[in-house]
Amino acid sequence: MVTTRQLLEKRRSSGSVGRGYAVLLWAAGGLFFVVVAAIIWGIVSQSAQAWGHFGISFLWTTTWDQNTDQLGAAVFIIGTLTVTAIAMVIGIPIGLAAAAFLTEMCPRRIATPLGIAIDLIAAVPSIVVGLWGLYVLQPIFLRDVEPFMQKIPVVKLAFKGEPLGASLFLAGFVLSIMIVPTMVALTRTALAGVSNLDREAAFALGATPWQVIRKVVIPGANSGIMAAATLALGRAVGETIAVTLLIGNGTTLGHPFSLLNPGGVLGSIIVLTFGESQQGSLYRSALMALAVILLVLTLIVNLGGRWIVRRNREFRLP
């Protein structure tokens, strides 16, 4: 039997028009690789000076002094990880529960419009969310939320110091608002993919809705949920603009380290000081080195996520 592909093979070699078209396709493909290579090369090459000057200890040096050029990335690496962790701790469970409610416990004629609304709001640009956080949430955090967190037992240990409004905590919180729509949308798709027969079987065995969700639906959608969480994580790690507006922009870890301290993430310090630094200076190169660290972090998240998703899928095969 002649397949489409074989027909294509035959057709492909015929005539100069066909060849011109093929050249065009491969040129576009080649251009894509050139762009990807240029992204990596462009960022890495500009950071060479900083790596040469500071060496690998740049990664764990906690000083960032623009005047004396004593620079280390540790403050911003820790800031990025802290803010991301706050966003994930708040965003993932709530997003998962909301998605579970929409797919499992809610009539479709309510779930569908709610889902579309959440999808659309996910498209609101992060700068707009940042502006809203700055004008609306920051005063509320300063007056109510941060003093309140200081009163909760155990939790208060992470909230030492004077509430200032703009802080790692506020940045992480707003970030969680930004990743929740992504989480809900993707998790809903994953949960909807679980067969109804599985659910019915569990109900027939006498499971409560909670048991069905925990023992059947969530394990069944495991790899999809993982993929959703990975995408949310990637977005949280790389989000810059909204965080820059809300994090308070400190360049030290603070004594003692507290979620109420103003801090910085890898992107925020680049955005804030890039314009005032000279092209070719050591400082500019150190900013590019921060960008390299951010690049590596996002690659780890992306590739790690793909790996986990693939591994889970293999495990699920009967």
Add this chain to the structure above:
Amino acid sequence: MSTDVIDAPAPSSRDADYLARRELIQASARNTVKRRRISALVIRILFGICVVLVLIPLVALVYYVCKRGIDALSVAFFTQTPTPPGIPGGGISNSIVGTLIICGLAVLIAIPVGLLVALLLIERTGPIPTAIRFGADVLSGLPSILIGLFAYSVIVVHTHYSGWAASIALAVLMLPIMIRGDEEAMRTVPGDLWEAGLALGARQSRVVRSVVVRGSIPGLITANLLGLARAVGETAPLLFTTIFTTTFTLDPKQPMSAIPFVIFYDGTSAYKNLQEDAWGAAFVLMVGVLILSIIGRTVAARLTRKSR
């Protein structure tokens, strides 16, 4: 799910012990049913609360931006350039035009390249298409600030800040979304149609143009609009490629202002009139992106229905 306890027929022997035991079992069954009902209700309420928690900030955000934004709008807002800090009036026409031109050029670059790469993915198999697919997935996960820094070190360093540099940065940002969206849209064209075209003796390029691309136009529009919607509101790539100015220009070789700049810089300024501009800009940007997303989502459904 009916979970009422069924009454068993009474036993013929009036054994008091038996009756007592039956009573006990029924009570415990009733108890279980009650517990399960309560558990189901509690879980439903808890999860419902999570939905509300998700919705509150999102609704509050949209409401507040609309409230502050609409107040800031006027005819001058769209037609005039900014006034100096502290002086009311003026508008952000230069930034609006800047965003339109920068995004327009970005789309003009990204759509053809994205479509061609997607065609490559559709038509060829082997390691290179697989690598492109992988590359597109990784690229779409990269933070936009890195795309901006790339455009800076590859273009701006060798030239200067310009609208073109910003367009190229945004084009690179949209490209992976468009490639994967285009590919998905074209995969929905059935193989039969390919074969029918080829059986008529058409060249492959001809089949692709007339059958595959035309047959997937709604999907292609959706993919490209969503790619554009993602890029319109990006601020980070602009910060490294163009400059926030107050001059009106139509020339992309010059530094061009854009709407996200107004929000980022004026929103953090101490002057009331600049803050007003920032809220107006935020409203315009949000509405623009939402409209693009809504059109993107509905156009596919609408056009597909019509063509049937």
